[in-house]
Amino acid sequence: MALDLAYTPAQQRFRSEVRDWLAAHVPQAPLATLESEAGFAQHREWERTLAMGNYGMITWPAEYGGRGANLIDWLIFEEEYYRARAPLRVNQNGIFLLGPTLMEFGTAAQKARYLPKMAAGEEIWAQAWSEPQAGSDLAALRATAVRDGDSYVLRGHKIWSSRAAFADWAFGIFRTDPASERHRGLTFMLVPLRHPGVRVRGIRQIHGEPGFAEIFFEDARVPLDHRLGDEGQGWHIAMATAGFERGLMLRSPARFQVAAQRLIDLWRSHGAEADPALLGRVAQGWMDAQAYALNTYRTASRLMAGGSIGVEASLNKIFWSELDLDLHRTAMSLLGARAELVSAGAPGPADDWLEGFLFSLAGPIYAGTNEIQRNVIAERLLELPRA
Amino acid sequence: MDFTFTEEQTMMAAALRELATDLCTPAVLRQRFEGAEGGAEERWQRLAELGLFGVLAPLAAGGMGLTDADFVLLAEEAGRAALPEPFAEQAAVALPVLARCGADREVADLLPRLASGTARIAVAHPRNPLVNVPPSPTHWLLCSQGRLALATADGVQAVERSSVDAGRRIVEVSAAGEAGRALAQGTRADALGAEVLARGAIYAAAQCLGLTARMLDIASSYVRERNQFGRPVGSYQAVKHHLASVAVKLEFARPVVYAAATCAAGTDPGSLAAASHAKLAATDAAELAARTAIQVHGAMGYSWELDLHFYMKRAWALSGAWGDRSFHARRMQRLLLEGALPLGPDHTFAFSA
Structure with a gap:
């Protein structure tokens, strides 16, 4: 029977197993922000703890550090x-x-080399897509990887690389055919960040911490096996990666469901004096988080039945990023005169909303701007002509 | 846990789409809007021949004995075609609720006739004051506070009203609380009345999904063809972004409506929230689709000659039917604040499936 929206007994057991383990292991005090060096180290340590519980990445096969769980289990874990x-x-x-x-x-060798260390939190990865002249127009990128004997020599400048300030590795696409243009002649590379010829400089984000970085490649030499896929296949692979990003995994519905629940609590404490219209926005936030959760189960079911994610990834990305913004803008309105306050030391509830609000402003920009996503939807789903 | 539809479910919906392609064309809707009957009788017969009135009826009443998960795509197709007749109201609102009163002799006799389409029922509820009546109705299901009643067509005082959506035939019932014979009273009647309302809201929502998809199709086709400044207007980002926003709304309204259908009979807070959410999400999508579709058509969108307005008007009409925006939004707010609805990421499916 399809459209069966009840959990199986095994799924319920898995939920309580996860709940018990997390109750015993989640740090009591919040960690420092992962955009700081100290916070990054604390978060790295937490990844190791997760891996010890075999929760590093449950959907992966056991040989790569997972437990072969399906996508419904994944959603339960995230919840x-x-x-x-x-x-x-x-x-x-x-x-x-x-x-x-x-x-x-x-x-096979690359999977065995990289995946287990990823699942175990031993190697932290950054992405290196954008360049100063290649943002939304990623195919305008200029960084090169020129083959020289048994290595590639990397030259160029990547920017807005999330996590790069403190990460160990980065992935991105480089031009292996210097005469090539646009989407052709690009190759997907895996690059160590602490490596001769690689220079990383943190960029302070709107909240003041170096959440992303620019990366300078100055004749950095890496072996041939740091190439993923074939030469010239880079654009195709990068688009698949972007699909994973916008599609199912990057933004779990649970994240927004928790925020929506906290927003209802915020209304309970601040609603008596608030603009009554804000209650409509509080309720809309809960409904949209719920819609996002339901749609994610729908996508997971479709994938488990052999389907794939195409343009849905763009629909998805617009929805979660605008939802996140709405939730936090509503919270800031409810907090009113005190919304701007940053307290020193341990973050308070208002700080959480402020930090979340600042972060939510990035949502419609990263992973491909929402303007680009709307173009993609118009052209691929609605079959409107390109400009 | 499986959020996909089976092949049987999508095939049944495809059968209704085929029927609509023959018998519910824009030309037919235009006849309705000009006051003609527009093939209503033939459509009803064809729906009956396909057995679609009996999808939710028990096997013993000659029905298919299926579930709301099997029906929801049919209602979506009815919306896509702007089907004028109250197909969902008979098959998925009145019939399953009457089936709970099957101990009553008259109801037991009526169920097979409703399932086969030979009996035709209109449904009145305080939250649905303007009733879409079937062609040549035989019965009424009347909900009022503390009373659920069955009446024959001639036993109810109904006044014809004119709607902006001239596709449907609308009446307003007076003194619904006294007409007919009571099947249930008191809290039992109220529980059945609540199910009538939930079903009405969910299937109006499902129709709004279909209407949204239809309007998006019409608008997308138009902007592909219409040229200004030497190129199709659909190649401009301003136009693309409008239509893409409709596609986003539709994508995220769909699972809300589908989930609500699985708990259409539920009376727990989660099921009530699901029904209200479905109605709000789908009517929001349909209203945005209407607003956007008319805009991207330019002056043409404002003309009687274009078919678009048949679908826009149905969307506006359904948005007020079976609990309007204010009713469902306030009910949702109350449920979220009262504490009986479990909140949080482990309660996505907090309704009685």
């Missing part, structure tokens, strides 16, 4: 994870984006 207010996943670029990409395009 419990956010319910327990467990720390952010510092390695999300690795486990959610590069991991699935490696699974699809990597050689």
Whole structure:
């Protein structure tokens, strides 16, 4: 019977197993922000703890450090994870984006080399897509990887690389054919960040911490096996990675369901004096988080039945990023005169909303701006002509 | 846990789409809008021949004995075609609720006739004051506070009203609380009345999904063809972004409506929230689709000649039917604040599936 929206007994057992483990292991005090060096180290340590519980990346095969769980189990895990207010996943670029990409395009040796260390939190990954002249127009990128004997020599400048300030590795696309243009002649590379010829400089984000970085490649030499897929296949692989990012994994519904629940609590404490219209926005926030959760189960079911994610990834990305913004803008309105306050020391509830609000402003920009996503939807789903 | 539809479910919906392609064309809707009957009788017969009135009826009443998960795509197709007749109201609102009163002799006799389409029922509820009546109705299901009643067509005082959506035939019932014979009273009647309302809201929502998809199709086709400044207007980002926003709304309204259908009979807070959410999400999508579709058509969108307005008007009409925005939004707010609805990421499916 399809459209069967009840959990099986095994799924319920898995939920309580995850809940118990998290209750015993999630740090009592919140970790420092992962955009700081100290916080990054704490989050790295937490990844190791997760891996010891075999929760590093449950959907991966056991040989790569997973437990072969299906996508419904994954959603259950995420629900419990956010319910327990467990720390952010510092390695999300690795486990959610590069991991699935490696699974699809990597050689057996590459999978064995990178995936277990990713799942174990031993190697943290950054992404290196954008360049100063190649943002939304990624195909305008200029960084090169020129083959020289048994290595590639990397030259160029990547920027807005999330996590790169403190990460160990980065992935991105480089031009292996210097005469090539646009989407052709690009190759997907895996690059160590602490490596001769690689220079990383943190960029302070709107909140003041170096959440992303620029990376300078000055004749950095890497072996041939740091190439993922074939030469010239880079654009194709990068688009698959971007699909994973916008599609199912990057933004769990549970994250927004928790925020929506907190927003209802905020209304309970601040609603008496608030603009009554804000209650409509509080309720809309809950409904949209719920819609996002339901749609994610729908997508997971479709994938488990052999389907794939195409343009849905763009629909998805617009929805979660605008939802996140709405939830936090509503919270800031409810907090009113005190919304701007940053307290020193341990973050308070208002700080959480402020930090979340600042972060939510990035949502419609990263992973491909929402303007680009709307173009993609118009052209691929609605079959409107290109400009 | 499986959020996909089976092949049987999508095939049944495809059969209704085929029927609509023959018998519920824009040309037919235009006849309705000009006051003609527009093939209503033939459509009803064809729906009956396909057995679609009996999808939710018990096998013993000659029905298919299926579930709301099997029906929801049919209602979506009815919306896509702007089907004028109250197909969902008979098959998925009145019939399953009457089936709970099957101990009553008259109801037991009526169920097979409703399932086969030979009996035709209109449904009145305080939250649905303007009733879409079937062609040549034979019965009424009347909900009022503390009373659920069955009446024959001639036993109810109904006044014809004119709607902006001239596709449907609308009446307003007076003194619904006294007409007919009571099947249930008191809290039992109220529980059945609540199910009538939930079903009405969910299947109006499902129709709004279909209407949204239809309007998006019409608008997308138009902007692909219409040229200004030497190129199709659909190649401009301003136009693309409008239509893409409709596609986003539709994508995220769908699972809400589908989930609500699985708990259409539920009376727990989660099921009530699901029904209200479905109605709000789908009517929001349909209203945005209507607003956007008319805009991207330019002056043409404002004309009687274009078919678009048949679908826009149905969307507006359904948005007020079976609990309007204010009713469902306030009910949702109350449920979220009262504490009886479990919140949080482990309660996505907090309704009685």
